[in-house]
Amino acid sequence: EPSSTGSVLDGLDAEQRAAAGIVDAPLLIVAGPGTGKTRTVTHRIAHLVTECGVPPGDCLAVTFTRRAATEMTQRLLGLAPRHAGEVTVDTFHSLGARILREQHARVGLGSRFGIADHATQLAVATEVAGDDRRGRDLLKQLSRARRAGGDPQQPLPDGAQRYRAKLRERDLVDFDELIELPVTLLETDQQLAGLYRDRYRWISVDEYQDVDAQQYRLLWQLAAEPTGEPAGNLTAIGDPDQSIYRFRGADVGFFLRFQRDFPGARTVHLTRNYRSSTAILDGAQQVITPDSLVPDRALRAVHGSDGARIGLHRASGTADEAAFVARGIERLLGGASFHALDSGHVEDEGDQALGLSDFAVLYRTDRQAAAIAEALTRAGLPFQKRSHDRLADRPGVAELLAELRYVPACGDPHDGGSGLADRLRRAARAAVDRLPGADQATTAELHTAVDLLLPLAERCDGDPEQLFTELSLGVEVDTWDPRADRISLLTLHAAKGLEFPAVFVVGCADGLLPLRWPGDGDDEESRREERRLLFVGMTRAQRYLYLSHATGSAANGAGGSGERSPFLAELDASTSEWIGDPAPRRKRRETQLRLL
Ligand code: ATP
Ligand code: MG
Numbered sequence: 001e002p003s004s005t006g007s008v009l010d011g012l013d014a015e016q017r018a019a020a021g022i023v024d025a026p027l028l029i030v031a032g033p034g035t036g037k038t039r040t041v042t043h044r045i046a047h048l049v050t051e052c053g054v055p056p057g058d059c060l061a062v063t064f065t066r067r068a069a070t071e072m073t074q075r076l077l078g079l080a081p082r083h084a085g086e087v088t089v090d091t092f093h094s095l096g097a098r099i100l101r102e103q104h105a106r107v108g109l110g111s112r113f114g115i116a117d118h119a120t121q122l123a124v125a126t127e128v129a130g131d132d133r134r135g136r137d138l139l140k141q142l143s144r145a146r147r148a149g150g151d152p153q154q155p156l157p158d159g160a161q162r163y164r165a166k167l168r169e170r171d172l173v174d175f176d177e178l179i180e181l182p183v184t185l186l187e188t189d190q191q192l193a194g195l196y197r198d199r200y201r202w203i204s205v206d207e208y209q210d211v212d213a214q215q216y217r218l219l220w221q222l223a224a225e226p227t228g229e230p231a232g233n234l235t236a237i238g239d240p241d242q243s244i245y246r247f248r249g250a251d252v253g254f255f256l257r258f259q260r261d262f263p264g265a266r267t268v269h270l271t272r273n274y275r276s277s278t279a280i281l282d283g284a285q286q287v288i289t290p291d292s293l294v295p296d297r298a299l300r301a302v303h304g305s306d307g308a309r310i311g312l313h314r315a316s317g318t319a320d321e322a323a324f325v326a327r328g329i330e331r332l333l334g335g336a337s338f339h340a341l342d343s344g345h346v347e348d349e350g351d352q353a354l355g356l357s358d359f360a361v362l363y364r365t366d367r368q369a370a371a372i373a374e375a376l377t378r379a380g381l382p383f384q385k386r387s388h389d390r391l392a393d394r395p396g397v398a399e400l401l402a403e404l405r406y407v408p409a410c411g412d413p414h415d416g417g418s419g420l421a422d423r424l425r426r427a428a429r430a431a432v433d434r435l436p437g438a439d440q441a442t443t444a445e446l447h448t449a450v451d452l453l454l455p456l457a458e459r460c461d462g463d464p465e466q467l468f469t470e471l472s473l474g475v476e477v478d479t480w481d482p483r484a485d486r487i488s489l490l491t492l493h494a495a496k497g498l499e500f501p502a503v504f505v506v507g508c509a510d511g512l513l514p515l516r517w518p519g520d521g522d523d524e525e526s527r528r529e530e531r532r533l534l535f536v537g538m539t540r541a542q543r544y545l546y547l548s549h550a551t552g553s554a555a556n557g558a559g560g561s562g563e564r565s566p567f568l569a570e571l572d573a574s575t576s577e578w579i580g581d582p583a584p585r586r587k588r589r590e591t592q593l594r595l596l
Contacts, residue, residue, distance in 0.1 A: 041237045
């Protein structure tokens with residue numbers, strides 16, 4: 001970090017510093033994983049506000065998740081403690097909500113409008129469409145239209161119109177409208193758009209490869225001059241090969257056409273990877289190459305020219321695979337790699353010992369976590385799971401929130417978070433009483449839901465409406481704590497942007513990765529995205545990476561065939577090696593010792 005006399009850019013290498021120093025043109029930073037994109041953009045903002053005289057209030061940084069936003073804020077506070085508090089760091093949805101709060105009357109909303117959770121959306125859609133099934137269809141239709149990048153100014157089909165009108169009657173917007181309403185507002189009122197352009201003179205967007213059509217329109221309104229000319233103030237950062245949200249409407253095309261959208265834009269490539277060992281980085285590049293969107297990318301690993309090759313493992317079922325992960329972690333915790341078991345060779349003697357928080361187990365679908373959790377529990381290894389669903393959609397949460405509306409506040413309405421916490425607990429009890437035949441599982445779900453909601457309730461100062469808003473904005477369930485002394489269980493999607501010394505990617509089987517549901521066609525573009533997902537997963541690893549799969553189709557669920565993932569065929573012996581299960585061998589050695 002900067003010395004008292006140095007620049008904030010001192011924390012960057014020459015390539016990164018050059019990128020961060022470009023302040024007179026639109027800027028596209030395109031670079032592979034671990035090259036310091038996030039680090040560079042954060043330092044660039046700190047540079048602007050501490051060394052270029054840019055008022056911090058003029059700076060807007062946009063990320064995709066709350067966690068990424070929080071992390072960026074914290075890093076900024078470290079780099080520019082006096083200014084960072086005034087920089088706006090938002091997710092796309094919180095940016096939209098911010099604009100709507102300020103302009104609520106313009107779109108027929110009250111000043112304290114709420115954001116509909118999934119259960120409310122479904123209830124409203126059902127009311128409009130007649131029954132539950134048609135209600136679900138209506139919501140699907142709406143989200144399909146959104147994914148297709150529909151023009152929010154085009155008239156909606158009748159059902160959708162009535163659905164939106166009903167939301168409005170209740171002073172609610174849904175999650176997608178948080179972006180679409182501001183887009184319409186700004187596109188149809190250039191004077192208003194001008195106000196926001198003046199406010200946010202400097203805009204940075206991390207993970208730009210995952211922008212969707214509506215988010216792009218919103219950015220365009222904020223970043224283009226009233227004449228339609230793009231302004232010199234947008235910085236987009238990303239990696240097309242890590243674009244993994246096509247199913248949600250993300251379109252890597254926006255990234256690829258940045259130069260056309262913003263003539264005069266500068267493009268900078270970063271080539272030094274600070275994260276992974278050579279074998280891991282090269283292996284990941286072997287896997288992505290057939291479908292890479294970044295031709296001639298040549299990433300070099302700055303650290304760890306040697307180190308373990310990627311370990312490939314075939315297990316005889318998912319339980320065995322999970323046991324392999326648990327034993328592998330135990331083994332690495334004990335300071336031994338299990339690549340070179342035959343020689344009993346221990347690597348990394350000089351290196352720092354690994355702790356629980358240094359491990360991540362990654363998987364394609366949430367349901368794969370159960371087997372891993374079971375094996376880790378059996379081995380007595382503490383873990384935490386991060387999923388990527390919205391908190392509001394978690395089992396028990398909707399029921400709990402529905403009940404909350406009927407549970408009166410008691411005592412002092414101004415008693416803040418503790419009052420609301422108490423209300424949540426009473427709501428859980430009431431829900432258990434009310435649900436006919438609520439079994440143990442339901443009860444447990446409701447209590448888990450209470451635990452999930454408590455830290456929120458704290459933040460909301462006891463205001464349930466605020467809690468509903470927070471819930472709808474919390475894109476993901478994020479009770480995951482990167483600092484906790486636990487192994488992390490993550491979906492590949494949730495692992496985006498993170499890094500760990502040791503990573504296990506499980507379920508590297510055809511049908512799971514690429515994921516294929518029975519009856520699915522073979523869509524080339526989806527398949528490419530699956531390859532990118534594996535690339536994202538592999539590039540989270542710093543020192544150790546294991547890719548495993550289980551044979552036996554039943555074990556793999558979904559469309560799993562039990563064959564290893566075709567993506568692994570790209571790996572060669574310079575980057576990877578097949579490894580066995582560490583445990584039986586160790587046992588044998590112990591037995592031998594005893595015999596001696
Ligand atoms: P991803 O594509 O996965 O989001 P990224 O390009 O955003 O990766 P960062 O997360 O910013 O990469 O950086 C990766 C790691 O490398 C971090 O631990 C970061 O602190 C470190 N790093 C990046 N640049 C430097 C540097 N110049 N000096 C030291 N460490 C660096
Ligand atoms: Mg990043």
